[in-house]
Amino acid sequence: MSTFQDLGLNDDLLQAITDLGFTKPSEVQEKAIPILLNSETDLVALAQTGTGKTAAFGFPMLQKIDVNSRTTQGVILSPTRELCLQITNEMKLYGKYCKGLNVVAVYGGASITDQAREIKRGAQIIVATPGRMKDMINRRLVDISKIQYSVLDEADEMLNMGFKEDITDILSHTPTDKSTWLFSATMPREVASIAKNFMHNPQEITVGNKNESTSQVSHEYYLVNARDRYQALKRLADANPDIFSVIFCRTKRDTQKVAERLIEDGYSAGALHGDLSQNQRDLVMKSFRNKQIQMLVATDVAARGIDVDDVTHVINYQLPDEIETYTHRSGRTGRAGKTGVSMVIVSKSEVRKIKSIERIIKKQFTKKEIPNGMEICEVQLMSLANKVHNTEVNHDIDAYLGDINTLFEDTSKEELIKKFFSVEFTRFYNYYQKALDLNISTSNDDHKDSGNSVRYFINVGKKDGFDWMSLKDFLKEVLELGQDDVFKVEAKDTFSFFNTEKEQQEKILSFFTDYKYNGRFVNVEVSEKRRGGGRRDRNRGRRRDDRRSGSGSNSGNKGGRRSDNKSKSRRSNKSGDFASSRPRRSRR
Ligand code: ADP
Ligand code: MG
Secondary structure, eight states: OOOTTTTTOOHHHHHHHHHHTOOSOOHHHHHHHHHHHHOOOOEEEEOOTTSOHHHHHHHHHHHHSOTTOOSOOEEEEOSSHHHHHHHHHHHHHHTTTSTTOOEEEEOTTSOHHHHHHHHHTTOSEEEEOHHHHHHHHHTTOOOOTTOSEEEETTHHHHHHTTOHHHHHHHHTTSOTTSEEEEEESOOOHHHHHHHHHHOSSOEEEEOSSTTOOOTTEEEEEEEBOGGGHHHHHHHHHHTOTTOOEEEEOSSHHHHHHHHHHHHHTTOOEEEEOTTSOHHHHHHHHHHHHTTSOSEEEEOHHHHTTOOOTTOOEEEESSOOSSTTHHHHHHTTSSOTTOOEEEEEEEOGGGHHHHHHHHHHHTOOEEEEOOOOHHHHHHHHHHHHHHHHHHOOOOGGGHHHHHHHHHHTTTOOHHHHHHHHHHHHHHHHHHHHTTOOOOBOOSOOOOOOOOSOEEEEEESOOGGGTOOHHHHHHHHHHHHTOOTTTSEEEEEOSSOEEEEEEGGGHHHHHHHTTSOEETTEEOOEEEOOOOSSSOOOOTTHHHHHHHHHHHOSTTGGGOTTOOOHHHHHHHHHHHTTTTGGGOOOOOOO
């Protein structure tokens, strides 16, 4: 294990590093810095977000440039304005003891003449977004014909955003014998082709597995109907009272919409996307960094590379179009050695994408259930109780304590606690008491229900080694049924459910009167299950008698029974009704 000193960095940098509190180099720094210091070479470095890439190219560049010269010697290209400012800021911190150093940020949306003026004063290093850089070259406001080092930071994202032509154009104005250092979290084909076409025998370093996401992040997904996405998001937020999160949407429009709805519903949320003015974006980012905003709703582009520590949750409100982008998203949490959770809200049609992501990140997702109303009430209540318990008394209230004490003179401690917590609990309780289950089962295949089907309960399940597919196969086989005759198979622990058309009912019930599986009688009954929660009907015994005596084709569906798929869709329609009645969150 080496120190920054061992890597060959000079005293000016070492002093700044001490000031920053960096104690030892990160892996990508340990690998890249000696190579870049000791040779003039091209480099391709692949490392996840949050691994310290800025310093990996920043330190060597600062050490190698001549601060006594006013010529521009290094150009760092990065995909967004936010990232550009962040890198500039870091470079200034790293180089604070390099006397005469001038690092200038160049990006769209701000005055080009101001930026040109700054460069004219002598910028040894320019950090730029490709669009603005190209603009400045065309207007001859910048001269990069003598640079020795060019950095392509977040190369994959720059290409993703369609900057390939701009980058090519910019590089064509630079000397051929300069060194190019490419940093990227992932290595899609386009990045490989840049390396091939613009670089000469680049050295390569890889930190961790290619495309692997950070190990401190756990990955979860929640399966809901597409129309319940927003409700699911709110529940995830409510179930995590101390959430500090980035929520990703696919489009600017959705980003704006989700943020607005959250704000209306009383959450501290903000939107970050490219349609906002620079000023608005800066304000949102500032509030987020100060934690005045708990939920930052962002597009991939706008949030790229944003380096805010302590993000507890990344929520994928929608999955990205490019699966690789998932790595960047989840890299917003679990930074600086902390743990984080990356949650994905998926609809059924997207669930297969989870498998592809697992292959890319080489990690497993956990399928989780959207918490129900009572679970959320409990979490909120306990969170409040802990907060009260840990609160330091503010003695400015002393003046009012007399009156308050008089008011509660006859109230016991037990009673007071009950009342106090009921204030908060009732808010959530009133909101959530009617809230319904948002989860949908993965087990269902896509059978078109005629509306004339029967749902059955069967007393075998996962404990007997069945999942929905194997149970379906088993039923088809023993009952000699066709491919589509058994559907909506749902395997629970000790029991399961399935549907058939009503015509099959008699055959099925009579078959299972004396069928044994693994030495145990298999019991099949018509289910009255309504809510999809897997609870068996209380009157099961009675139904059983119906069946025995009635055995007619309708016996299973007497007495106003409803097949659960019908009640399910009713349920889902209803679950959007609570948006307006949600309680305002108390200000933190
Ligand atoms: P990346 O570009 O790989 O996503 P950054 O360069 O933005 O990562 O670094 C992430 C965070 O880690 C920054 O806050 C940076 O200051 C910090 N950091 C970088 N190197 C070190 C180090 N050696 N020790 C401690 N913190 C570091
Ligand atoms: Mg970076």
